[in-house]
Amino acid sequence: MIARLAWRSIWRNRRRTLITVLSIGFGLTCAIFFIAIGEGVYTQLIDQVVRMQAGHITLENPKYRDAPAVDLWIKAPESLRSQIESLPQVERTKLIIMGQGIARSGSGNVSATLMGIEPSVELETSPLARHMVDGRYLNDDDGPWVVIGSELAHRLKLGVGKKMVITTNDAAGNLVDELCRVRGIFETGSVEIDGYFIQAPIEFARRLFGLPDQGVSQLGVVLRVPEAQESVLNEIQLLAAGEDIAVLPWQTVIPEIASYIKLDKGSNLIFQAILVFLILFTIFNTILMSVLEREREFAVLLALGTKPDQLRLQILMESFYLGLIGCALGLLLGGLAAWIVQVWGIDLRSFLEEGFTISGFAVSTKMYARLTPGLLFGTTGLVLVATMILSFIPMRRATRLSIVDQLR
Amino acid sequence: MASIVRLQNVTKDYGQGQALTHALRGVNLELEAGEFTAMAGPSGSGKSTLLNIIGGLDRPTAGKVEVDGRELENLSKTELGLLRRDRLGFIFQSYNLIPVLTAIENAEYVLMLQGVETVERRERVRQVLKEVGLEGLENRYPRQLSGGQQQRVAIARAIVSEPALVLADEPTANVDSETGKALLDLMRELNEEKGVTFFFSTHEEAVMRRARRLLELRDGVIFNDETNNNGDRTHG
Numbered sequence: 001m002i003a004r005l006a007w008r009s010i011w012r013n014r015r016r017t018l019i020t021v022l023s024i025g026f027g028l029t030c031a032i033f034f035i036a037i038g039e040g041v042y043t044q045l046i047d048q049v050v051r052m053q054a055g056h057i058t059l060e061n062p063k064y065r066d067a068p069a070v071d072l073w074i075k076a077p078e079s080l081r082s083q084i085e086s087l088p089q090v091e092r093t094k095l096i097i098m099g100q101g102i103a104r105s106g107s108g109n110v111s112a113t114l115m116g117i118e119p120s121v122e123l124e125t126s127p128l129a130r131h132m133v134d135g136r137y138l139n140d141d142d143g144p145w146v147v148i149g150s151e152l153a154h155r156l157k158l159g160v161g162k163k164m165v166i167t168t169n170d171a172a173g174n175l176v177d178e179l180c181r182v183r184g185i186f187e188t189g190s191v192e193i194d195g196y197f198i199q200a201p202i203e204f205a206r207r208l209f210g211l212p213d214q215g216v217s218q219l220g221v222v223l224r225v226p227e228a229q230e231s232v233l234n235e236i237q238l239l240a241a242g243e244d245i246a247v248l249p250w251q252t253v254i255p256e257i258a259s260y261i262k263l264d265k266g267s268n269l270i271f272q273a274i275l276v277f278l279i280l281f282t283i284f285n286t287i288l289m290s291v292l293e294r295e296r297e298f299a300v301l302l303a304l305g306t307k308p309d310q311l312r313l314q315i316l317m318e319s320f321y322l323g324l325i326g327c328a329l330g331l332l333l334g335g336l337a338a339w340i341v342q343v344w345g346i347d348l349r350s351f352l353e354e355g356f357t358i359s360g361f362a363v364s365t366k367m368y369a370r371l372t373p374g375l376l377f378g379t380t381g382l383v384l385v386a387t388m389i390l391s392f393i394p395m396r397r398a399t400r401l402s403i404v405d406q407l408r
Numbered sequence: 409m410a411s412i413v414r415l416q417n418v419t420k421d422y423g424q425g426q427a428l429t430h431a432l433r434g435v436n437l438e439l440e441a442g443e444f445t446a447m448a449g450p451s452g453s454g455k456s457t458l459l460n461i462i463g464g465l466d467r468p469t470a471g472k473v474e475v476d477g478r479e480l481e482n483l484s485k486t487e488l489g490l491l492r493r494d495r496l497g498f499i500f501q502s503y504n505l506i507p508v509l510t511a512i513e514n515a516e517y518v519l520m521l522q523g524v525e526t527v528e529r530r531e532r533v534r535q536v537l538k539e540v541g542l543e544g545l546e547n548r549y550p551r552q553l554s555g556g557q558q559q560r561v562a563i564a565r566a567i568v569s570e571p572a573l574v575l576a577d578e579p580t581a582n583v584d585s586e587t588g589k590a591l592l593d594l595m596r597e598l599n600e601e602k603g604v605t606f607f608f609s610t611h612e613e614a615v616m617r618r619a620r621r622l623l624e625l626r627d628g629v630i631f632n633d634e635t636n637n638n639g640d641r642t643h644g
Contacts, residue, residue: 001513001520008508300504303465304565305493305521307486404466407500408456 002310006317013290020286021326024383027279028330029337031272031379033369036338038268040370041363042261046226049257049361050250051125052193054096055220056229057236058253062246064217065253070099070209071171074245076219083239084221089228094121094220097205101168103148103198107157114146114166114198116205116216125222128186128199135160135184142201145183149194153185160184166198170210178208190362260358279383283326284390287319291394298398299406308399315395316388323387327380335376341369411474412573412605413439413462418471420457420628431457432468433628439607441572444599446619447609454628455609456577462607463496463575464488476572493521497566499576499608503558505550505565511557512537512546515564522569536568537561540594556587563594567604576608580615592618 010017050056061072081093097116102109119138123129128147129137138147146166148158158164160182167177180200187194200208206215223232229249237247251258291298298311345368357363420432431454439445449455460466461473464480473480476495483491492498497518505514516533524532537546540560550558559579566574579595580588592615598604608615616622617636624632 001517004513005506005509012508296504297506300500300506301517302489303463303492303498304518305489305491307489307521310521404460407460407465407504 002314003317006314007321009290009294009314010318010321016286016289017322020282020322021329023282024279024323024326024387025329025333027275027282028327028380028383029334031275031279031383032330032334032371032376033337033341034268035272035375035379036334036369036371037341037367038265039372039375040342040368042265043226043370044368045257045261045358045361045363046250048127048363049254050220051222052128052361053220054218054250054253055094055125056223056226056250057221057233058248058250059219059221059236059240059245060217060248060253062244065246065248068098068217070097070169070211070217071173073097073171073211073215073217074219074243075212075214076216077214077243080239080243081219084219084236087232087235089223089225089232091222091224092121092125094118094125094222095202095216096218096220097202097209097211097215098217099168099205099209101166101208103152103156104165104167105156105158105162108155110152110155110196112148112152112166112196112198114168114200114205114208116200116202116209118202122199128188131186131188132184133187135182137184137186138199138201140201142183144178144180144200144204146180146198146200146204147184147186148182148199149197150185150187151191151195152198153182155195158182158185166208168208170208171215172210174210176208176210178204180204188362190357190360192357192360193362257358257361276383276386279326280386280390283319283322283387284393286322287315287391287394288397290318291315291398295398295401296406299401299403302399302401303403303407311399312395315391315398319388319391320384323384326387327384330383331376331380334379335371338369338371341367342371410441411438412441412443412476413437413607414472414474415462416472418458418461418468418473420454420461420466421469430628432461434471435628435630437623437630439573439605441605442599442603443605443607443621444596444619445607445621445623446616447607447623447625448611448616449609449625450611453625455625457628458625459575459577459607459609462573463498464492493518494569495572497569497571497574497604499559499562499566499574499579501578501581503550503555503562503582505558505561507550510547510549511542511553511561511564514550514561515568518565518569533564533568536564539598540564554587555583556591559583559587559591560594563591563598567598567602571604573605573607576606578609578611580610580612585614588612589614 061074064072076095084090085093095118099114101112101114103112120140133150162182163179165177165179170176233247233249240247301311345366348365348367415435415437418432418435422429422431447455461468462475512533515537516529519529540563542560580591595606599606610616621635623630
């Protein structure tokens with residue numbers, strides 16, 4: 001009967017209940033939608049960056065992080081690589097040689113970063129191949145051919161098939177140069193990538209930097225599901241236990257992106273906290289008003305012998321019902337809105353110029369939400385629990401009132 | 409007969425200093441099971457205060473209050489609540505029904521608190537509602553009932569748990585005189601046929617005449633206590 005009493009009590013003032021329920025629903029819809037958008041953007045950003053760079057997990061020389069240099073290479077044994085690739089959560093592994101040099105053409109020279117890659121693997125994992133604006137991406141049979149960014153091509157006045165020379169110091173410290181030709185030109189929208197980035201087949205890079213067979217700067221691991229990172233990292237650490245190799249998460253390898261996400265999440269959290277506070281304030285106000293205007297009724301219930309705990313339960317159930325209806329509405333609308341953006345995405349080209357970058361990394365202007373059960377039910381559960389906690393103050397008031405004063 | 413209520417030198421003061429008001433000044437009273445007692449007196453004479461103290465809703469400033477063999481002074485707030493739930497019934501001047509519960513739900517509320525099973529509860533409540541003349545109106549909400557019908561629901565709620573004592577604070581004050589008489593007839597019937605003990609306050613002459621025992625309270629003191637064994641049962 002207490003449940004019935006609570007349910008009917010919330011509908012005494014239909015308009016107020018509807019406003020409260022809609023406020024909860026609207027607030028939760030916004031919270032779910034914006035958190036999902038944020039998660040989607042982060043996931044998209046991380047995915048693009050780690051796929052273009054050294055994966056979700058990177059194996060490298062333990063000293064490489066302090067001063068990345070081409071002489072701090074590791075030998076990536078095929079056995080270790082195949083063991084890692086056999087892990088179910090691993091999509092691919094990629095070999096990378098990274099080094100700095102000067103790209104020269106007849107028209108000038110530009111300081112550049114050269115990344116030696118396995119073209120067939122990059123085609124599967126990296127988004128760079130999708131950004132070709134001239135020529136084509138590399139394939140495994142390409143010898144001294146490279147792909148370069150559009151800005152670099154512009155500065156060096158290079159086109160597809162043109163020659164350029166890369167000058168650098170090899171692993172032994174000797175000044176070396178290699179002639180190569182441009183196979184294709186990419187444009188990601190990032191000044192840092194388009195202006196200074198060169199990709200070449202790994203054998204070319206190995207020869208240029210004077211590395212031995214199987215010598216690489218990094219062995220990158222691309223995961224099927226980012227959430228598996230921690231467990232896979234632990235497994236790889238066990239697999240590489242005997243080697244002098246550091247196994248690092250992408251957050252350590254690309255700290256600027258990790259910091260950006262942390263900072264952005266922090267500011268989003270403030271926005272979300274304000275939103276949740278507003279929802280909770282509305283609920284609190286409703287429950288308190290509803291208790292204040294029924295003090296005489298509560299006094300009657302206490303006079304009839306209702307235990308304070310039973311009265312508390314009634315008020316708690318009223319809050320629960322309000323929260324439940326509002327949360328169901330918010331869960332449905334927020335989940336639906338986020339799911340639509342997860343499937344179809346939002347094209348931000350009307351609002352943003354092409355070339356939207358975060359920490360120097362180009363981000364797609366098509367934004368996708370990322371909806372997880374944790375986000376959906378975690379946020380909803382949080383609002384529901386907070387709603388019930390908020391009823392403690394009105395509850396306290398109702399059970400401490402003076403029966404005689406109220407009945408007088 | 410056994411005493412249901414025993415008051416010894418009960419006083420109740422409100423406020424302090426110059427604002428000190430003596431609501432009750434040394435009240436001594438004994439009520440026995442099966443009595444049908446009215447308490448009369450002008451406004452401010454202490455009637456409600458006395459009912460509140462007997463009902464464990466308020467505590468006296470001094471004196472001893474014993475209800476159903478238990479000294480209220482020794483009972484905690486929770487124990488007082490349980491005493492009210494299990495041994496007392498209340499009828500209020502303004503009915504004080506729960507507006508979102510139907511007549512039958514209002515009447516069965518105390519039985520629900522007592523943990524009586526639904527089927528038994530419904531059976532008992534239907535019977536009592538029939539006795540108070542509300543058969544067919546069980547599923548109406550208070551707003552769908554007249555003042556007299558609402559007070560009948562309140563009476564049903566007060567007696568359905570078969571309490572040792574029903575306390576009623578001016579139960580006929582908010583209804584017209586005909587309805588008031590009918591309500592009083594009902595209370596008398598319940599008293600005579602079911603042995604329910606009633607103690608109620610009133611300031612209406614007609615109601616006073618219907619009581620078997622009449623207490624008159626003035627300035628917090630019982631100055632008259634008379635018994636009328638016949639009790640006027642005629643209307644008018």
